[in-house]
Amino acid sequence: MDKFLLQQQVLERLAEDLERVEQAARAAHETATHEENIAENKYDTLGLEAAYLATGQARRAEAIRQAMAHWRQFRPHPYDTSRGIQLGALVCLTDADGKRQQLFLGPDGGSMTLGSGTQRVQVISGEAPLGRAVLGKCEGDEVSIQIGAIRQQFEVLWVQ
Template sequence: MDKLFLQKQVLERLAEDLLQVEEAARQAHEAATHEENVAENKYDTLGLEAAYLATGQARRAEAIRQTMANWRRFHPHPYNASKGIELGALVCLVDSDEKQQLLFLGPNGGSMKLVSGAEPIQVISSETPLGRAMLGKFEGDEVSIQIAQIRQQFEVLRVH
């Protein structure tokens, strides 16, 4: 599995998200500054609400830009069996029901599902509970996480 191709897919998806958020911010800004939305009394808050929305969308756009910068600087390395799972690892986990899942451990902000061939791949950050639990593990090790009252356990089948 080509990790650089996965990284490229993440960046493409983030670029699409950025375009959508920038368009939403532009529309909200236009609504906030449109002459028909000037407040006529203290209860007329349409323009103010649009301004808040535009500000939130602008912040979201900046967060996506920062995430993209992190993913551009990210260089996934081949798996080093002496170090265990690190950032950039492609990990196959299996749960107690024998259900397998493929995870790509990347920098923050890129949580999404990708498809490579016919295989779905979940991109997760090392900051997530599962990402943190996998760090330093080796093939054959168990990974366990507690979410609320539920404990989930997995076995590391393969790492690339």
């Protein structure tokens, strides 16, 4: 599986998200500033609510722009067994039931599931609980995470 292709898919998905958020921010701003939405009394809050929404959407758009900048600068390196799993690694885990999952560790802001052919790859950051758990591990190592009251165990099958 090509890490560069995965990185490009993350950037494309973030660009799509940014476009949607910017459209929503513009619509909320237009609603907030439209003359028909000027408050006539203290209970008329449509304009105020739209302004809050526009502000939130603008913040979300900035967060996506930051994530895109990090992903553009990101350079995944080949797996180095002496360092173990690092950001940029493509990892295959298996659980106790034999169910496999593939992870691509990257910078913050790119948490999503991508398809590559018939395979699914979960993109996570090194700050995610599972991301933190696999950092520094090698093929054959056990990985354990606690999610609520449940402890999940995985084995690292392979790393690229």
